[in-house]
Amino acid sequence: MTLKVIEIENVKGIKKYSFNLDILPNKPSILVAPNGFGKSSFAAAFNLLQANGLVLSGYSLYKNDTANRPRLFIKYQKPDNTIVDLEADESINTIKDQFDCFVINSQIDAKGTGVNYGSEMTINPVILIDEIPEKVKFQYSFKSQQKIFGLNNKVLPNIKFLLSNSKLIKKINENITILTNALESQIQRKISEFVNEVNQESGTSSNLIEWIERNKIDSLNNIDCLSDLAQILYEFNFFNLKAEYFLAGIQIINLYNDSISDFEKACKYKIYELDKENYKSTLKAFNSTWRDIRIKESGKQLIVEFPEFHYISNGERDILTFVALLQQAKRRLKKHSNILVIDEVFDYLDDASLIAVQYYITQFIEEYSMTGRRIYPLILTHLNPDYFRNFTFSKQKIYYLDRRELKVNQHLVKLLINREHPSIQDDVSKYLFHFHTSCINKRLEFRALSLKETWGEGYNFDGFIDTEMRKYLNRKADYDPFAVCCTIRKRIEKLIYGKIVDMNSKTIFLDTHTTSKKLDFAESIGVIVPEAYYLLGIIYNDGMHWKKGQDNVSQIAAKLENLTIRYLIKDVFAQ
Incomplete structure (x- = not known):
């Protein structure tokens, strides 16, 4: 029952990309990727699915080129463990045979023409009900x-x-x-x-x-x-x-x-009235603005109408459109298996609102699970939940879309896993993973733990990580990202240590635990610490721990490949 592969071709910013995911049903799946990677293109591929195929206009095609034909492909493992290939292009859509799909995304639209395009922003109304049923009452006497x-x-x-x-x-x-x-x-x-x-x-x-x-x-x-x-x-x-x-x-x-017909029509209208009241109460609970968020009948549709763009904050807009679209999703996702794509609508919510919408998603999942149906909520975000507590679902699973092929040296992986073993814990942290003027010899302890014995002597370990850093600085493709992180930390600490004049203060600096506290101490005695040294903490701290059961490499490699971060690191090693 897993979404094993999702492959997208020629949609907005994606030329061709295959995501190997193995996503399980009825649990939140957090899909993390940096800005500019193509998360919105991922969502667009699902959003533009129609019954007869994948219908894309020119601006939704890769490079806006009509020669680039779009395609969405899914490899799906069914409940009986058989695997089926499903796809949609301009002429076919076999995805609909297994799935209903729905996308929750921003409803902001740019208005204006020519040079004035984008000068006015509006929030599109959300259609809750496509067609209001005929108003028929029960003919009870x-x-x-x-x-x-x-x-x-x-x-x-x-x-x-x-x-x-x-x-x-x-x-x-x-x-x-x-x-x-x-x-x-x-x-x-x-x-x-x-x-x-x-x-x-x-x-x-x-x-x-x-x-x-x-x-x-x-x-x-x-x-x-x-x-x-x-x-x-x-x-x-x-x-x-x-x-x-x-x-x-x-x-x-x-x-x-x-009258069977009149009875069934009266049922439909009564249910419509119930849904309408539920929509009103739900939106009212989330509406903290001073402006009315109106649910109204427009023609044969029931819509949510938002105030003008400048009268509502980004957070208020995001949560209200999310809640409205989630109600629409409930009406659209009717099959036994359903895909719900949520495109970055949570990334700017405050803590209370974030908890509230996660509650609604949890309830949404439970509704499907209790009726024996499957829902695959795919939540796209650029905020890594390992560092930002923006997602706290009890059963969430994190996937990194921007997966990198970099391989970590397995000796280093084993050292990171065993770094807190009592026989080496203090020495590894103090002398190998942080800068120190002294060298240790822990070869016997390393041998006992089946670690790389020569790394028990600090200069051998330093030789390894320095080599990996040179690969990184010279843009070689086979560098070890964890070794690079360690080298950055030790380089920064060495540079600050060199600026401390007093020998007693140098000793205190070396004995202080964690890099941030070392830098704070240095500043307290008058040493100027560049802000970049603190900012790079998210790099060198990430790479010094190995979390079991998750992709440890992609998240760090993606940061190291960021052009600005590359510049900051290069500047540190140029000093």
């Missing part, structure tokens, strides 16, 4: 139902209030086959026999209800469909006695039989 029932019709409860309950009507509509099957002759005969028996009794309405309660409940429970319908009504706690639920159920079956 208590008097008509009494006439159908017969002599003892006083036993019937008036169910007009019940038919105004939108949640009940939605439940009945979800189980509409109960009413369809209830019209079968055998079931109708049993209901008629029960009605005839009631009409042969005498007494007040209370007497008749009590008689049914004492004598007929077991036989009513054995009438298929009627008992199922009574059970649905019972969940809503409308009446005091079981007999009343069966009598209400008989009236609903009669009402359905009078």
Whole structure:
């Protein structure tokens, strides 16, 4: 049940890229990539899927060139473990055979023409419901139902209030086959026999209800469909006695039989009213602006209309459009397997709003899981959750789209994994992973842990990481990113150490734990520390730890390949 591969060709900024992911259903998948990588192109490929193919206009094609034909390919492992290849291009779409797809992204649109294009920004309305159903009400008449029932019709409860309950009507509509099957002759005969028996009794309405309660409940429970319908009504706690639920159920079956078409239309409109109120309350809970975020009927559609662009903050805009689009997604994603792509809408939310939208995604996933369906939420972001606590789902899995082929020296991996072993912990941290004027000899301890024995002597380890740094500075493709990170840290500490004059302060500097605290100490005694030394902390700190069960290489390699970071590192080694 995994999305094994997603491949995209000729969509916006992507010429051709194959993502090997193995994404599991019903858990949030965080897809991380730096700005400029092509996350929006990834989302666009899904957003432009239509029933008959992948329909892209000129501006959505790679390099805006109509000769570049678009394609979206998915390799999918089905629940029976068979693997199918699905694809969409301009003429076919086999993806729809397995998946419904929906994209949540920014609704900002640039207006203007010619040189003035982009001078005005607007927030597009979100369509919650494509077509508002016909306004049809239930044609329920208590008097008509009494006439159908017969002599003892006083036993019937008036169910007009019940038919105004939108949640009940939605439940009945979800189980509409109960009413369809209830019209079968055998079931109708049993209901008629029960009605005839009631009409042969005498007494007040209370007497008749009590008689049914004492004598007929077991036989009513054995009438298929009627008992199922009574059970649905019972969940809503409308009446005091079981007999009343069966009598209400008989009236609903009669009402359905009078006009199946009108009954089903009335159900659809009642559900529409329920959805509309739910949309209103949900958006109201998130609307912290002083402007109205309006849900309104426009033509045959129900839409969310936003205020003018400059009247709403980025965070408010993002959360409100997310909530509105998530409601739309619920209506669109109907298959057993569904893909929901969320394109960077969380990256600028405050903590409280972020928690709220993650709650809604969790609830969204649970709804699908509880009904035996599968949802694949693909959340695109440039913020790495390992460093920014922007995503805190309990079952989230992180994927790095910008995967690099750099390979870490396995001796170094083993050292990073064992760095906290009591026999080497203090010495490895102090003398190998940080700058120090002294050298250690831990060959025996390294041998006992099956580590590279020669690295137990610091100058051998320094020789290895220095070689890898030269590869990096000379733009060789086979450098070890973790060794580079270690060399950066030691170089920065060495440069600052060289600026400290007092010998006692030098000793304190060497004995201080963590690079940031070393730099803080140096500044406290008057040493000027370039800001770049602190900024590079996200590089040299990342590369000194190995986290099991995740891609440790891609995230660091992507940072090292950033042009600005390359410049900062080159400047450090030019001093």
